[in-house]
Amino acid sequence: MLGAIEAGGTKFVCSVGTEAGEMIERIQILTEFPEKTIPQVIDFFRKYQIDALGIGSFGPLDLNDQSDTYGYITSTPKPGWVNFPFIETMRKAVNVPIAFDTDVNAAVWGEFLFGAGKGLGSCLYMTVGTGIGAGAVVDGKVLHGLSHPEMGHILLRRHPQDEFEGICPYHLDCLEGLAAGPAIAKRWGKEGARLSESHPAWEMEAHYLAQALLQYVFILSPQKMIVGGGVMKQPHILPRIHREMERLSKGFLTLPPLENYVVPPGLGDDSGIVGALMLAKKLLVEKNVKNNM
Amino acid sequence: MLGAIEAGGTKFVCSVGTEAGEMIERIQILTEFPEKTIPQVIDFFRKYQIDALGIGSFGPLDLNDQSDTYGYITSTPKPGWVNFPFIETMRKAVNVPIAFDTDVNAAVWGEFLFGAGKGLGSCLYMTVGTGIGAGAVVDGKVLHGLSHPEMGHILLRRHPQDEFEGICPYHLDCLEGLAAGPAIAKRWGKEGARLSESHPAWEMEAHYLAQALLQYVFILSPQKMIVGGGVMKQPHILPRIHREMERLSKGFLTLPPLENYVVPPGLGDDSGIVGALMLAKKLLVEKNVKNNM
Ligand SMILES: Nc1ncnc2c1ncn2[C@@H]1O[C@H](COP(=O)(O)OP(=O)(O)O)[C@@H](O)[C@H]1O
Ligand SMILES: Nc1ncnc2c1ncn2[C@@H]1O[C@H](COP(=O)(O)OP(=O)(O)O)[C@@H](O)[C@H]1O
Ligand SMILES: [Zn+2]
Ligand SMILES: [Zn+2]
Numbered sequence: 001m002l003g004a005i006e007a008g009g010t011k012f013v014c015s016v017g018t019e020a021g022e023m024i025e026r027i028q029i030l031t032e033f034p035e036k037t038i039p040q041v042i043d044f045f046r047k048y049q050i051d052a053l054g055i056g057s058f059g060p061l062d063l064n065d066q067s068d069t070y071g072y073i074t075s076t077p078k079p080g081w082v083n084f085p086f087i088e089t090m091r092k093a094v095n096v097p098i099a100f101d102t103d104v105n106a107a108v109w110g111e112f113l114f115g116a117g118k119g120l121g122s123c124l125y126m127t128v129g130t131g132i133g134a135g136a137v138v139d140g141k142v143l144h145g146l147s148h149p150e151m152g153h154i155l156l157r158r159h160p161q162d163e164f165e166g167i168c169p170y171h172l173d174c175l176e177g178l179a180a181g182p183a184i185a186k187r188w189g190k191e192g193a194r195l196s197e198s199h200p201a202w203e204m205e206a207h208y209l210a211q212a213l214l215q216y217v218f219i220l221s222p223q224k225m226i227v228g229g230g231v232m233k234q235p236h237i238l239p240r241i242h243r244e245m246e247r248l249s250k251g252f253l254t255l256p257p258l259e260n261y262v263v264p265p266g267l268g269d270d271s272g273i274v275g276a277l278m279l280a281k282k283l284l285v286e287k288n289v290k291n292n293m
Numbered sequence: 294m295l296g297a298i299e300a301g302g303t304k305f306v307c308s309v310g311t312e313a314g315e316m317i318e319r320i321q322i323l324t325e326f327p328e329k330t331i332p333q334v335i336d337f338f339r340k341y342q343i344d345a346l347g348i349g350s351f352g353p354l355d356l357n358d359q360s361d362t363y364g365y366i367t368s369t370p371k372p373g374w375v376n377f378p379f380i381e382t383m384r385k386a387v388n389v390p391i392a393f394d395t396d397v398n399a400a401v402w403g404e405f406l407f408g409a410g411k412g413l414g415s416c417l418y419m420t421v422g423t424g425i426g427a428g429a430v431v432d433g434k435v436l437h438g439l440s441h442p443e444m445g446h447i448l449l450r451r452h453p454q455d456e457f458e459g460i461c462p463y464h465l466d467c468l469e470g471l472a473a474g475p476a477i478a479k480r481w482g483k484e485g486a487r488l489s490e491s492h493p494a495w496e497m498e499a500h501y502l503a504q505a506l507l508q509y510v511f512i513l514s515p516q517k518m519i520v521g522g523g524v525m526k527q528p529h530i531l532p533r534i535h536r537e538m539e540r541l542s543k544g545f546l547t548l549p550p551l552e553n554y555v556v557p558p559g560l561g562d563d564s565g566i567v568g569a570l571m572l573a574k575k576l577l578v579e580k581n582v583k584n585n586m
Contacts, residue, residue, distance in 0.1 A: 075545075121438075122438045122439075138431050138432070138436060138438070139431070139432065139434055139437075141432055143431060143513070143514075144514065145414075145415045145431070145513060145514035145515050145516055146415075146510070146514045146515060146516050146548070146549070147514050147547075148514065149511060149512055149513065149514050150510075150511045150514075150545075150546070151511055151512050153511055153545065154508055154511050154512065155449070155450055155504065155507075155508070156448070156450075157448055157449075157450060157451075158450075170544060170545040171545065211448065214448075215447055215448070215508065215512065216512060217439070217443075218442060218443045218444055218446055218447045219442055219444050219447065219508065219509060219512045219513060220436070220438060220442065220512060220513065221436070221437065221438030221439045221440050221441065221442050221443075222438050222439065223438055223439050251463060252368075252443075252446065252463040252464065253443070254440075255439070256439070
């Protein structure tokens, strides 16, 4: 039995499941201060005998296992979670091997194994919700390097009609600062879910997301790009992104038909939690291989 | 014995060498029309009995081995080379296995094995010359996906003092259109090599290159970035790039000391040709593994 946590800015999803990716139970817990949220998380796993735990967490995270703060959430603007020792806290509670990565890295791993990226060698998963982030699988492995990518914070060209200053606490008008859910709400004075389909917000939103996705193509060239998150619940936004990518890439990039190339998640809202479960499985498999050597 | 070609927009470098990466002979040939250049290339290899050939070429290239135009240079603005069947032409002449990739992918492979990226798991190589391009090694492998990356064509924010329209034949003011050698020459009316160290060209140049390198960090997070090409011969440009990256990333990214993170090529001007030689070696090794299975 495997355990998984998808730690988001709004809610934690906790689940136990099988190595085949089947979920046996799952719950949601509101993301409040760690002192309030984490005990509920631990309680959930107490009921089960898990062999490994996979965590996909909001970040930034310290993923460098040589570092003193390995396994920490580091500089998040989320109150209470700065320097939260996630691995350490969970290890004390469950005492099993723990796989730890970003929420979007977990999600792309889930989509790669069972979702829209199944059967490919590479793919990218982007979420457009309270924040914007993306993770990638390259050649069958989750992309890491110096650290995890920070694809939500790239700088884009401003839309000519956009005078909004942006709300990223680090950069103001990076991608996340201009195009995540809260940026839409602040710019137009209304939540995205309450803006009509013909509202100019959506062409602007599509412009930013298309630009970002094209940067990912230029730099990473993934075989498929999967876009999820709350803002993508607007049914007209994906076709708008396709049109805008078409316009912006014209005559240069040869891309597959965009409706097959930039797609919604195959696992719906479960990419992250399924991916976290599969990160736990991967860790177990690697440990077994090592033990048998 | 291995053969290698570094096919650039200005010159072809041809070499034969050993599997250890030692070059036995190398020549340079001017890049003119294929009918003029290619026979000289073929003549060079006639003198040797090579077992495999590695090619690192200017692009864009078709690297999809399922495609009808696999092994072609595709849509280049370089006259005479559009739809040039590079692999086919060379195979007819030398009849050995041919490894084919972009010039910058060859260069990053060379730097990863023997240069500034030696001993790491990932690195990126960027050239700033007649064009701008970059290639990456991720987890010990040259990064490919849907196709090869096109990192030179990303869009950046314009420098507030820059009114130059840009010269990329596809995008006008993408990175290459604003910051490659010919863009500097056209914007300021003088070749970069003839602009004084205090000329405002250099702060602008550093601004664009720093922005681009930060995009690469956000999206790929390489363990080291290696920057070469003619424009980098200006000894003051790399420190300027470091300062500008520092300024632009402040308070967000935790990067290693930049003078160790963004560095000149360890192989000087040989990254590409040594990398092409090593691509040939890799192909041979893979073929032997297959034959022994
Ligand atoms: N139907 C919708 N249309 C537009 N925006 C939406 C919609 N539903 C949710 N959102 C926005 O998405 C964001 C929440 O994203 P979500 O992915 O659900 O959560 P989180 O990013 O916290 O995991 C909020 O900013 C919300 O306004
Ligand atoms: N010392 C220098 N300072 C600035 N620019 C230079 C210098 N030397 C060469 N360049 C520029 O670099 C470009 C050539 O780049 P190079 O890497 O040598 O060739 P290529 O990109 O064709 O392989 C030209 O645009 C040239 O003006
Ligand atoms: Zn930001
Ligand atoms: Zn361009």
